[in-house]
Amino acid sequence: MRLPPREDEKCLYKTEGVILRTRNLGEADKIVTLYTKARGKVVATARGARRTRNRLLGPTQIFTHGRYLIFEGKSMDTLSQGEIINSNQPLRDDLEKMAAAMYLCELVDVMVEVEAANEATFTLICNTLRMIDTGAISFALRGFELKFMQQLGYQPQLEWCISCGAPITEQAFFSREGGVVCNRCRASAGPVHAVSKGTVELIKRVLEWDWSRITILHPSDQSLRELAVCMRAYIDFRLDKPMRSLEFIQTLNDSYDSEVTS
Numbered sequence: 001m002r003l004p005p006r007e008d009e010k011c012l013y014k015t016e017g018v019i020l021r022t023r024n025l026g027e028a029d030k031i032v033t034l035y036t037k038a039r040g041k042v043v044a045t046a047r048g049a050r051r052t053r054n055r056l057l058g059p060t061q062i063f064t065h066g067r068y069l070i071f072e073g074k075s076m077d078t079l080s081q082g083e084i085i086n087s088n089q090p091l092r093d094d095l096e097k098m099a100a101a102m103y104l105c106e107l108v109d110v111m112v113e114v115e116a117a118n119e120a121t122f123t124l125i126c127n128t129l130r131m132i133d134t135g136a137i138s139f140a141l142r143g144f145e146l147k148f149m150q151q152l153g154y155q156p157q158l159e160w161c162i163s164c165g166a167p168i169t170e171q172a173f174f175s176r177e178g179g180v181v182c183n184r185c186r187a188s189a190g191p192v193h194a195v196s197k198g199t200v201e202l203i204k205r206v207l208e209w210d211w212s213r214i215t216i217l218h219p220s221d222q223s224l225r226e227l228a229v230c231m232r233a234y235i236d237f238r239l240d241k242p243m244r245s246l247e248f249i250q251t252l253n254d255s256y257d258s259e260v261t262s
């Protein structure tokens with residue numbers, strides 16, 4: 001029989017993780033949110049992590065992939081040691097990459113509960129950050145959104161109309177409720193977006209294929225635009241509140257547009 005842990009007994013665990021979010025605490029501490037391989041989302045304090053020479057300064061920077069030693073606490077865990085595997089520094093040096101990585105991190109943070117571990121999600125986060133770094137930002141994010149929703153149990157239905165069940169043979173329309181609707185049902189299905197056959201095929205491949213195979217695809221700009229609109233509607237339908245990082249991306253896009261037109 002296992003005895004329950006004593007009041008003063010702390011459990012220690014070691015896990016790989018990616019830093020999703022950091023907040024300042026007091027003079028020199030941080031509260032970090034990580035997605036870990038072993039326990040999924042974890043929130044922990046990192047004492048002294050904002051001091052220049054502190055050994056936690058580097059390992060607790062946002063987007064860092066590292067190996068961490070964490071003490072379980074009653075109200076919050078404590079991150080006591082960290083070792084960098086990949087600092088992902090280029091994602092912090094480039095505004096567009098940073099905005100994309102921030103969006104990914106915020107999406108994970110708002111969609112998963114604390115300590116609901118899924119190793120596939122951890123791998124997906126690492127792979128997507130790597131792909132954002134290569135510059136294929138838009139496709140990396142769309143691929144992430146699709147696979148992440150699939151892992152959460154929200155795989156869109158693509159073969160049959162989600163309203164009437166008929167097979168889709170002609171033009172398909174994507175519904176934010178999680179799949180395609182046929183031409184006959186589109187009027188009664190609420191907000192829908194037209195999707196080309198090519199885009200539907202792209203979605204199927206992303207859902208079925210391993211990440212390494214996905215990265216060799218070169219989707220058309222039209223498919224990426226269609227997919228961006230559909231995934232935005234699909235994800236927002238599942239969220240209670242708008243995501244803050246989207247405002248940042250919008251501001252960036254607006255500033256690029258005004259540079260082009262001025």
Ligand SMILES: [Zn+2]
Pocket residue numbers: 161162163164165166181182183184185
């Ligand atoms: Zn239908």
